[in-house]
Amino acid sequence: MKRAETLAGWGRSPVVPGCEVRSEDLPRITVGRPLTRGLGRSYGDSSLPAAGDPVVASAVLADRILAFDPDSGTLRAEAGLPLSDLYRLFLPRGWFVPVTPGTQFVTVGGMVASDIHGGNHHRDGCFGAHVTELRMRVADGRIVDCSRTEERDLFRATVGGMGLTGHILEVTFRMVRVSSPWLWGESERVRNVGEFVEVLGRAAADWPFTKGWIDCVSRGKNLGRGVMFRARWAQGAEAPAKPPTPKKGFTLPMNLPSWTLNRLTARVFNGLYYQTHPTRPASVIHPDVFFYPLDAIRHWNRVYGKKGFTQYQCVIPHSSGPRALTRFLEMVTRPGVVASPVCVIKDCGPEGDGLLSFPKSGISFAIDFPVRPWTQGLIDSLNDLVVGEGGRIYLAKDTFTRRDHFAKMEPRLAEWQSIRRQWDPEGRLRSAQSERLLDLGPTKGGSP
Amino acid sequence: MKIVVLGATKGMGRALARRLCERGDALFLLGRDPEDLSRSARDLEARAGRPAGSVGTAVCDLERPEGFAPALAAAEAGLGGLDTVVVTAGLFETQERLEADAELARRLLTVDFANTVVFCEEARRRLLARGAGTLCVFSSVAGERGRKPVVLYGAAKAGLSRYLEGLDHKFRAQGLRTICVKPGFVRTGMTEGLKTPPFAGEPDAVAARVVKAIDRGQPVVYAPGIWGLIMLVIRLLPRFVMRKIGF
Ligand SMILES: Cc1cc2nc3c(=O)[nH]c(=O)nc-3n(C[C@H](O)[C@H](O)[C@H](O)COP(=O)(O)OP(=O)(O)OC[C@H]3O[C@@H](n4cnc5c(N)ncnc54)[C@H](O)[C@@H]3O)c2cc1C
Ligand SMILES: NC(=O)c1ccc[n+]([C@@H]2O[C@H](COP(=O)([O-])OP(=O)(O)OC[C@H]3O[C@@H](n4cnc5c(N)ncnc54)[C@H](OP(=O)(O)O)[C@@H]3O)[C@@H](O)[C@H]2O)c1
Numbered sequence: 001m002k003r004a005e006t007l008a009g010w011g012r013s014p015v016v017p018g019c020e021v022r023s024e025d026l027p028r029i030t031v032g033r034p035l036t037r038g039l040g041r042s043y044g045d046s047s048l049p050a051a052g053d054p055v056v057a058s059a060v061l062a063d064r065i066l067a068f069d070p071d072s073g074t075l076r077a078e079a080g081l082p083l084s085d086l087y088r089l090f091l092p093r094g095w096f097v098p099v100t101p102g103t104q105f106v107t108v109g110g111m112v113a114s115d116i117h118g119g120n121h122h123r124d125g126c127f128g129a130h131v132t133e134l135r136m137r138v139a140d141g142r143i144v145d146c147s148r149t150e151e152r153d154l155f156r157a158t159v160g161g162m163g164l165t166g167h168i169l170e171v172t173f174r175m176v177r178v179s180s181p182w183l184w185g186e187s188e189r190v191r192n193v194g195e196f197v198e199v200l201g202r203a204a205a206d207w208p209f210t211k212g213w214i215d216c217v218s219r220g221k222n223l224g225r226g227v228m229f230r231a232r233w234a235q236g237a238e239a240p241a242k243p244p245t246p247k248k249g250f251t252l253p254m255n256l257p258s259w260t261l262n263r264l265t266a267r268v269f270n271g272l273y274y275q276t277h278p279t280r281p282a283s284v285i286h287p288d289v290f291f292y293p294l295d296a297i298r299h300w301n302r303v304y305g306k307k308g309f310t311q312y313q314c315v316i317p318h319s320s321g322p323r324a325l326t327r328f329l330e331m332v333t334r335p336g337v338v339a340s341p342v343c344v345i346k347d348c349g350p351e352g353d354g355l356l357s358f359p360k361s362g363i364s365f366a367i368d369f370p371v372r373p374w375t376q377g378l379i380d381s382l383n384d385l386v387v388g389e390g391g392r393i394y395l396a397k398d399t400f401t402r403r404d405h406f407a408k409m410e411p412r413l414a415e416w417q418s419i420r421r422q423w424d425p426e427g428r429l430r431s432a433q434s435e436r437l438l439d440l441g442p443t444k445g446g447s448p
Numbered sequence: 449m450k451i452v453v454l455g456a457t458k459g460m461g462r463a464l465a466r467r468l469c470e471r472g473d474a475l476f477l478l479g480r481d482p483e484d485l486s487r488s489a490r491d492l493e494a495r496a497g498r499p500a501g502s503v504g505t506a507v508c509d510l511e512r513p514e515g516f517a518p519a520l521a522a523a524e525a526g527l528g529g530l531d532t533v534v535v536t537a538g539l540f541e542t543q544e545r546l547e548a549d550a551e552l553a554r555r556l557l558t559v560d561f562a563n564t565v566v567f568c569e570e571a572r573r574r575l576l577a578r579g580a581g582t583l584c585v586f587s588s589v590a591g592e593r594g595r596k597p598v599v600l601y602g603a604a605k606a607g608l609s610r611y612l613e614g615l616d617h618k619f620r621a622q623g624l625r626t627i628c629v630k631p632g633f634v635r636t637g638m639t640e641g642l643k644t645p646p647f648a649g650e651p652d653a654v655a656a657r658v659v660k661a662i663d664r665g666q667p668v669v670y671a672p673g674i675w676g677l678i679m680l681v682i683r684l685l686p687r688f689v690m691r692k693i694g695f
Contacts, residue, residue, distance in 0.1 A: 021640065022637065022640050023637045023643075024457070024458045024459075024462070024637055025637075061458075061636075061637060063487065064487055064490075064491035065491045065494035066487055066490055066491065066494075067490055067500070068494040068496065075494075085495075089470070089495050089497075093497055104635060131611070132624060
């Protein structure tokens, strides 16, 4: 490192010493590096360097599409290709990514490494389910192709593996045909979390995209109220004749003071949100508005001020029932806790073949919390609940989970570790997150 | 338009080629590594929704002037004509390294000045032979004034800017429009590892400005635009001030 520099994820906490090397030649800059990162949209420390190894490769300049076959939809790209390019170029031509997260400013490499999920998880699974091949630079310096048939273990450990099995250089996956570049959807007010589970379940059969915005501030009779959204691609006459033009956003120019978000402002915002989102019959929806509402405000993460924030996302299995969900909501709305006004609730389908990939059948919550003295304690107690219910957390969002909690959530960890050790026996690939959550040290005595 | 780009594999050239291709121009790429060129060509085709193979490529290395004529001939044949030649290729090294390594300095001066000019001469002949055309070449704000951090690189770019100005004066009336692009600090692989100054630009924003300049035939374009003002001030500073400051 030439300069005293720091890196942080989207939550802007933690901030660690580190810097990126950027080049179009990703194969060159990944040699000997501990980690590759994309656009840094993971919230916590997964894209940050481990202490003592501060220089990471950045994939963002390696952004070429290498092949697209309009018959099958198969697309091969360098890992730094941003989703925003695919969205801008392919949607008007009738193609969309099989799975999208809630922001377009992610790279395809990051989408694989986090095995991202979207509103269609109940139907289409994670992004990794649609990936057919990866080209990687592995820890010993070789370049290796992997897929479900070739180096299958490496493939499964890499999808959702948070960059810890190697540097993803190229990604091959299938784009999907859409009936129009517009969406057709409706919304419905929901009174409580039990009702949410019901409406999500009911909508799953007919709607490819479902999600809810849930109130994580109000208590008592308003606990878990919210708005449920469901959509599909518009068909025939439903769609306007012209393709949607990109919505112009605005940039939050600076940090807001830390007190901007408090229980009062959160509640006011929340009430407003609820009141302005009544049950709406089906109509045409701009895809920016449905998929990427937060992208309208660039640098919205500055709302939380200098100290930053974290997102807690967990999934609680269906078998736990509504009581566990209510307990969860009671914990996050407890006096003294300030949650962001709007949180996301989503039902996940079955788990995919990515060994550390987050979703499994159940109800997922994603909630932002500012970083405060109480944050660690809150997340510890939420994790106690999640462990007790047999759920788990999403590494792409995590900053505060403790190692023993994570181990208890992940029965697949041992298999992932043994594959990872085969490919990286010396534990060269590391991140700030892996230092915190995983034991990647060199194998002692040979047994995994 | 039928456009040849030398330097489309990386940085501002990549961004510019994408904008041109996405809006429908026919492209032909020149560069030093055939495999990397074809990856860039496939990228452009996929982005523009064109069939594979429709963006042609040929090898052309600014360190091998004997290849310039054949490369441009291949481009002209591939495109079935030629309206515009764009040169974004160039070499950068810090003043420190250039002072320490005479051979590196010689290479840089040759690539960024002598050979770029020789390449432009070949392009000029071909464009004039067709009756009209546009030659768009990336020089730099580093050529505006003798400056401590870019004594050698700046000298090469100064020479290039002067050449392009002369070309424009002499041949515009005959139909050759010369465009000299003067980027300020732009965040590309070339500037990777350098301290980012205020007013740094992004390659795509530069590309958007250059596309407009090509369409209008604007002879000099600063990008990002603010660098036009900055350089105006720098040009006005007396020598004793330039000698004192580190800029
Ligand atoms: C507003 C917002 C909404 C979001 N919504 C969703 C959502 O709906 N669903 C969801 O699943 N996620 C969501 N996310 C999280 C986001 O999709 C993931 O964190 C994603 O991985 C970010 O991609 P990135 O390119 O920014 O990667 P980074 O954040 O830079 O990196 C994330 C991880 O991927 C690894 N990685 C990145 N590139 C490579 C590579 N080339 N090779 C190896 N490893 C690599 C990094 O090491 C790191 O571990 C959201 C994030 C934001 C900010
Ligand atoms: N970035 C800035 O801040 C800045 C500022 C002022 C001026 N400029 C000028 O703007 C132009 C583009 O800069 P950039 O930042 O986009 O640079 P870049 O990202 O480094 O790209 C340089 C391009 O030039 C090509 N090239 C280098 N040497 C070559 C050679 N001998 N023969 C053929 N091609 C060669 C490279 O091809 P390969 O893929 O084969 O390497 C690459 O495509 C350059 O002329 C530069 O001097 C840049």
